[in-house]
Amino acid sequence: MSNEKKALLLIGSPKGENSTSASIGNYLISKLKEFGMTSEIGFVHRLVNREEKRQDLFRMIDSADLIILSFPLYVDSLPAPVIKAMELINEEKDKLKSKKSKNFIAIANSGFPEASQSTVALQICRVFSKDCGFVWKGGLALGGGAAIHGTPLQERGGMVRNVIKGLNISANALRDNKDIPQEAIDLFSKKFIPSSLYKMFGNFGWKLQARRYGVKKNLKDKPYSV
Amino acid sequence: MMKALILDGRLKNDFDMIQSLIIEELERNEFEVESILLREAKVAACQGCFDCWIKTPGKCKTDDYGREVAKKMVQSNLVIHFTPITFGGYSSELKKVLDRFIPTILPFFTKRNGETHHRYRYEKRGSIIALGVLEKPNEEKESIFKELVYRNSLNMGAPVHESIIYTKKLSKNDFISEFANLLKKVEG
Numbered sequence: 001m002s003n004e005k006k007a008l009l010l011i012g013s014p015k016g017e018n019s020t021s022a023s024i025g026n027y028l029i030s031k032l033k034e035f036g037m038t039s040e041i042g043f044v045h046r047l048v049n050r051e052e053k054r055q056d057l058f059r060m061i062d063s064a065d066l067i068i069l070s071f072p073l074y075v076d077s078l079p080a081p082v083i084k085a086m087e088l089i090n091e092e093k094d095k096l097k098s099k100k101s102k103n104f105i106a107i108a109n110s111g112f113p114e115a116s117q118s119t120v121a122l123q124i125c126r127v128f129s130k131d132c133g134f135v136w137k138g139g140l141a142l143g144g145g146a147a148i149h150g151t152p153l154q155e156r157g158g159m160v161r162n163v164i165k166g167l168n169i170s171a172n173a174l175r176d177n178k179d180i181p182q183e184a185i186d187l188f189s190k191k192f193i194p195s196s197l198y199k200m201f202g203n204f205g206w207k208l209q210a211r212r213y214g215v216k217k218n219l220k221d222k223p224y225s226v
Numbered sequence: 227m228m229k230a231l232i233l234d235g236r237l238k239n240d241f242d243m244i245q246s247l248i249i250e251e252l253e254r255n256e257f258e259v260e261s262i263l264l265r266e267a268k269v270a271a272c273q274g275c276f277d278c279w280i281k282t283p284g285k286c287k288t289d290d291y292g293r294e295v296a297k298k299m300v301q302s303n304l305v306i307h308f309t310p311i312t313f314g315g316y317s318s319e320l321k322k323v324l325d326r327f328i329p330t331i332l333p334f335f336t337k338r339n340g341e342t343h344h345r346y347r348y349e350k351r352g353s354i355i356a357l358g359v360l361e362k363p364n365e366e367k368e369s370i371f372k373e374l375v376y377r378n379s380l381n382m383g384a385p386v387h388e389s390i391i392y393t394k395k396l397s398k399n400d401f402i403s404e405f406a407n408l409l410k411k412v413e414g
């Protein structure tokens with residue numbers, strides 16, 4: 001890619017700037033900027049409900065050479081507002097003013113330690129990319145996203161070293177207009193905590209938080225029992 | 227009487243005939259049927275805050291129709307995901323209520339089929355039949371859709387899960403006979 005190219009980061013988390021989706025996407029954007037790319041960031045949940053915001057979304061898509069969708073896994077798929085955005089973009093694809101080719105990648109992060117749980121969500125992204133006439137450059141999946149907790153990757157230390165390596169390799173590939181290599185996909189998806197530890201810390205964490213809000217004894221309540 | 231809940235995630239008024247056929251077939255099998263046209267339902271997007279686990283266990287903090295749908299899902303024997311197959315997945319209208327299903331499971335992790343999942347909050351859980359509609363057959367989209375339904379069944383704890391794809395190439399009789407066979411599995 002030449003230095004004139006523009007990357008659009010679409011953040012598909014309701015937590016916006018404070019999300020793990022943003023931590024990951026922002027790091028990748030920072031690498032692409034080092035290569036001379038310009039960038040724009042859109043927060044999907046704020047772009048789909050009102051008509052004037054939807055026009056902003058279409059303008060962002062229209063002006064991008066590379067679209068990066070970074071999202072959390074919600075019930076085995078993408079969050080509803082992100083699917084809404086995809087439906088809208090697909091409906092409007094023929095009205096895009098710019099006829100330039102657009103590369104598309106997707107990055108999923110989930111609260112489960114196994115990155116493979118995001119496979120279906122990335123397949124949905126690949127089909128979306130094809131239906132819209134974008135060029136699919138690949139998908140990355142991260143498990144155990146709660147351990148990043150929306151903080152900048154550079155501040156998470158050695159725990160995320162493989163995540164960073166995977167993003168660095170991906171950035172190099174995207175600069176050269178290549179697909180994300182398997183090496184990057186594998187590094188990015190490597191568990192940074194064993195599943196058993198993640199489960200133990202996770203379960204402990206939920207109880208701790210519930211105690212803070214005075215509902216530890218109610219954690220297993222069944223308000224909808226017949 | 228068994229309860230069936232149709233979560234109608236269609237984005238426009240198409241495939242009405244399919245909806246009528248499944249309601250007829252369910253009633254013929256003595257299900258009490260409720261169908262919700264989700265595009266007319268005001269349901270806010272899940273905020274991913276997990277308050278439904280750690281502040282108000284079992285209930286979403288957002289007091290809108292999303293709560294009611296979650297309750298109906300828990301209290302149904304069969305939940306039908308009726309949706310246009312959208313890039314291989316569900317429509318945004320169906321997904322907005324499925325995202326709000328989270329309060330009905332527990333935060334705690336467990337292992338299921340070798341993977342980490344959340345424990346179930348309720349002992350009794352509904353089966354799922356996903357009815358995806360497509361203008362024309364598409365192997366890739368159909369395969370992704372079926373895998374998504376399978377993964378949902380793991381997370382939601384559906385005792386029976388089945389997918390049925392309707393395209394305009396499928397005859398009305400073939401469709402309804404396929405649907406009737408799936409219902410038999412649910413009735414077990």
